[in-house]
Amino acid sequence: MLRRIWSLTVKEFIHLRNDWWLPVFMLIGGTIELLMVGWATSRPITNLPLMVLDHDRSAASRAFVIELENTDTFMFEAQAPDFQTIERALERGDISAAVIIPSDYSEELASSIGHPVISVLLNGAESIPAIAALRAVDGLARDFGERITVRRLGLDPEEFEGFIPSLRVWFNESLSEALYTTPAELALMLEFTVLLFAGLSFSRERELGTLEQLLVMPFSSLEIIIGKSIPVILISLFDFVLMLTLMHFAFDVPVRGSVILLLLFAFGYLLVELGKGLVISVISRTQHQAFLLILLVAMVDFMFTGYAAPVESMPQILQYFANLVPAHHWLAIMRGILLKASGFNELWPHLLALALLGLVIGTVSLRFVRQALD
Numbered sequence: 001m002l003r004r005i006w007s008l009t010v011k012e013f014i015h016l017r018n019d020w021w022l023p024v025f026m027l028i029g030g031t032i033e034l035l036m037v038g039w040a041t042s043r044p045i046t047n048l049p050l051m052v053l054d055h056d057r058s059a060a061s062r063a064f065v066i067e068l069e070n071t072d073t074f075m076f077e078a079q080a081p082d083f084q085t086i087e088r089a090l091e092r093g094d095i096s097a098a099v100i101i102p103s104d105y106s107e108e109l110a111s112s113i114g115h116p117v118i119s120v121l122l123n124g125a126e127s128i129p130a131i132a133a134l135r136a137v138d139g140l141a142r143d144f145g146e147r148i149t150v151r152r153l154g155l156d157p158e159e160f161e162g163f164i165p166s167l168r169v170w171f172n173e174s175l176s177e178a179l180y181t182t183p184a185e186l187a188l189m190l191e192f193t194v195l196l197f198a199g200l201s202f203s204r205e206r207e208l209g210t211l212e213q214l215l216v217m218p219f220s221s222l223e224i225i226i227g228k229s230i231p232v233i234l235i236s237l238f239d240f241v242l243m244l245t246l247m248h249f250a251f252d253v254p255v256r257g258s259v260i261l262l263l264l265f266a267f268g269y270l271l272v273e274l275g276k277g278l279v280i281s282v283i284s285r286t287q288h289q290a291f292l293l294i295l296l297v298a299m300v301d302f303m304f305t306g307y308a309a310p311v312e313s314m315p316q317i318l319q320y321f322a323n324l325v326p327a328h329h330w331l332a333i334m335r336g337i338l339l340k341a342s343g344f345n346e347l348w349p350h351l352l353a354l355a356l357l358g359l360v361i362g363t364v365s366l367r368f369v370r371q372a373l374d
Contacts, residue, residue, distance in 0.1 A: 004219055008227025015204070016231065026196060027239055030189040034243050037185045038251040041177040045132040048096035050074040051086055058106035064118065064144070065099065073136035086121065096123050097133045112152055171339045178251045183338055184307040186243045187331045191301060193239050194270050195294045197232040198277025203290040221373040225366070229274055236270050237263070257337035265337075265351070269330045272358040275365035282372040301327040326361070329354040 016023050050068065054061050069076055077095055080086045086098040100119040108114030120137050122130045172179045205211035214224065241263075247253045255262070276297065284290035302308065304322040311322045322328045329350040336342035336350075344351070 001223060004223050005227045005230075008219065008224060009230045012201070012228055012231040016235075019204075022197075022200070023235060026193050026235075027242065030193060030239060030243060031246060034182060034185055034189060034246060035250065038178050038182045038247065041181040044072075045129055046072050047075040048073055048129050048133055049077045049094065051077050051080050051089055051095045051098045053080040053083060053086055053098065053100045055103040056101050056105040060106040060109050061101045064101070064105075067140055067144075068099065068137070071136045071140060073132055090121065090123055093123065093125070096126065096129045097121065097137075109148070116148075176252075179253055179339065181307075182247050182251055182253055183335050184305065184331055186240075186247055187327060187334055188298070188302060188305065188307065189243060190236065190240050190266070190270075191273050191327050191330075192294070192298050194232060194236040194273045195277045195280070195298060196291070197235060198229070198274050199280040199284065199290040199294045200287050201228045201232070201278070202281040203284040203287050206284075207286050215373060221370040224373060225278065225369055229278070232274060232277070233267070233270055237267065240266050253338060255338055256341035257343070261343070262334065262337045265330075265333050265354075268358065269326065269333075269354065272326045272354065272361055275358075275361040278369050279365045282369050301325050304328050305331045307331070323353060324357065326354055326357050329357070 052065055054065070065076065068074055074097060080089075080098070083100070086095075086100070089095045090098065098121040100121070102117060102119075105116050105118065108116040122133050124130050169175060202211065205214060219227075244255070244262075248255055277294070280290055280293045280297070284293060304311065304318070304325040305327045306322075311319055311328065314322070332350045333342075333347050333354070336347050340346070
């Protein structure tokens, strides 16, 4: 039996050597995508184009614009001659924000009972830059408000202290978005890798006309499944180690927990996704059909991993459904080990859920694939 499984495994590696573009595409393509996502999210949002319509044209109004630029969130584009210019620029998407300073701004600012008002328009069609701009403007407005209050009360700014919370961030001290996005991207790329290799295994044989030859050989259906699964697991594990190394050294994503434990859980997760991929492979008539089914499954899983939107913010019924998605538990396990140094005591609910899902998916897929082959 071991010799037969070994011969099937060698045969699969020969197939991959002939179709070298597939493993190269998955290994290099996944690495490049991880790099692009990491680089895109590891830097804060800066240099958002800003247009100013200054009706006051005073030293106070110019000081406010300079303060806005000093936040590093905005980059001053131009002075607008009228509101129509701002409106057209926002409609074209040329600017992310616009500031309109009224003609009485400096007078209201200097008055002891004045209420200075500045209008800020944000391009809400691009929500992420708009949120960054809103935070910068809100922070600057709070700072200006405190200065005006201190000046009108005649207090010494050095002696004036408001409520200052003692804030400490755990696990991601710099609040780097890369520490959130790159582990999630790695988890999704790992799922896509194992689904793709497993999903194309039998569909490739059927499309090439060699499946019938394989079935008439003295191999049992279980031996065929194991022989085709070993290369998938080995390549997927190598891809995982490659992307994990890249993520750690390129974006300073910490590995605070046990690497051995992480690899052990990754192996278990690969077995779960392997079952899904083999079912896709036996029901697909062509590799193209298998690829489309893989995309459909991967996109559904993507929505319930918590990457695009927190699962906790979803409706309750969708939160229940998310617990049936293995990738949801795998991402929680991986983040826990990487960022929190979590172990069995902290991760056991996700480990238990992943084990139960693996048992169900593995049993159903094994029976289904063996019946299809027999």
